Amino acid sequence: MSEVLLKIEGLRVAVGEKEILKGVDLTVRRGEIHALMGPNGSGKSTLSNAIMGHPHYRITEGRIWFKGEDITEMPTDEKARKGVFLAFQYPVAIPGVTVTNFLRAITKARRGEEGPAKEFRAEMAGAMQTLAMDPAFARRYVNDGFSGGEKKRCEMLQMALLKPELAILDETDSGLDIDALKVVCDGINRIFNPQMAMLIITHYQRMLNYVTPHRVHVFVAGRVVESGGSELVAALESEGYDRFIKKSLAAA
């Protein structure tokens, strides 16, 4: 079996006084695509934010390991430079900072050096083409006034340039129309390679029809309640979360 990229053990996370993650265990290996599915408010975004180190999400118990290193308390920017990437469910706007300048700054941070401007522009243009993005986007401010779907493409554009080892995609499919979903999923498949792993958070089978997961996890009330192969996706699509919610209640 390949190397473990992400290992989460007994992770408990609180927002304010409220506990949201109640003991999450998850192991993701290099070369794998995992899907995480669960009802609204079950804590999926909390998990992704906690992995990335968002200050509002307080880890009260448990550990997060990346390539064998404990990153539970590692500063966010350091994790990112090491190759952890989160595509946000709701990306924020950075007014006044153009997409071009932003991409240049983040690739420089990730790679530790600023390559020739010409090469960078070519690389950016190539990635934008892959994601069927209008070149005019490069001059706009990051996420400022972007439509929901445009924001998601912009997240994928960043992923394409940062070449992370672990990418967490938090509902990248939401806000995309049917054609855009196909374009973005094609892009994801092209970016994916056996050296990396992806954790895809989604509500729908449609994305997983394009990007085939190796493992699927059902996430209910702050925990992974069941894991399996892609047959779980079909089961969820037809039955909903009922059975899993009961199971989680029984376990609690």
Place this chain on the structure above:
Amino acid sequence: MTATATRRFRDFFSLESARGLGAACGDPAWLGELRLRGWRAFEAGLEASPRPAGTRWLKVAESWPDEALDPGPKLALPAALGLGLDGEWGPLSGAYTYGCESEGALLLDEEARRAGVLFLPLREALRSRPELLERHLFSRTAPEETLYTGLHAAYFGQGALIHIPKGVRLSRPLRLRGVHTGGHAGFFPHLLVLAGEGSSATVVEETRSAGEAPGLVSGVAELVLERGAQLNYISFQGLNQASGSLQRQSTVLAADARLYTLGIVAGGAWSTSFLGTRLDGGGGSADLLGLALGSGSRRIEIRTLQDHVGRSADSDALVKSILRGSSRFYFDGVVKIYRSGQNSNAFQSNPNLLLSGEARAESVPTLEIEADDVACKHAASIGGIDEEERFYLLSRGIPLRDTETIITEGFAAELGQRLPDANLQERFVAILKDLATGQS
């Protein structure tokens, strides 16, 4: 500070010395009269108690007449502020650099000369184009408006006249650079821009200090835009930390004229600027942009006035501040739409970025709307670096210490992006970014 050189600010001025200046300028009778009006307004202002309706930081300015100060020896113009048809604002069509008591030197390129552009030191203009000055000088700013416009009217003589003839479109900016060179506390630059019908030009006006001596700059800019004219007017105040600044900018737009104005306050111990715009003709538009950069204990006030007289005109004020140290910023924005100003759009926005716990900003919007079919909107915000924005940058690997720089640069860059053409945008975005992070 040498004890002998220290005097009170008001001791530098007298009716006799104002008259002497008038004689040196070769004042025609109407101008002598104007100086006298100014002097009377100044004296009346000094006596008035409480002070004439002023605003918050203007009160700081009101105490200046009693300030004891040493204006230091008279300095030469620093070479770095010299003349050339190039510089940080890019290639120029014209450049004029002058000291507060010297005529300075002026360059104007062939293109502008051939097109009939007038770019003249004010004293020369008084001699060669008295008819233009008599008609327009102090037409937008009355000597009686404040104590300091009074003093300005009594003592002005420095500055320039710019006249862009009908239909002339200047591709490169004209730059004025007024420098307080010490020796005397006051400096009174006056700029009169007459933008002829359908003309287009960019004017950059800088106000700087030659050394460390305190000075008080009371500047007036009067901008007259005729039908369909476009004027981009950028003012940059980069005085030393000991000086105070009062700037009054008054603009009038005829029908379909377009004004873009950007006022940058980057220096001085205190500074108060007024950006007034009167949309007289219908269909015009005015973008009033401002950036206040506070550090140390600097006090900055920016006031805007969007006066909608004509119908179907648009105005948009965007005034930002970036505050460090224990600096203070006060914004007072007035939108006034007269009954005749139907179908107008007037927006006003004042975001303030506080980069220190001791910095403070205050925002006071006023809407006076007499017309009923108009769109008005105002917004203000006061706060530090947005935590979600910062987290977004961190999540991409940007080191913590760089997140503030990037967000602050972006905050300032938005103003440059609002200027009209791609060249100006690119140039100003770069300048504003540097200024925002204290790199120049």
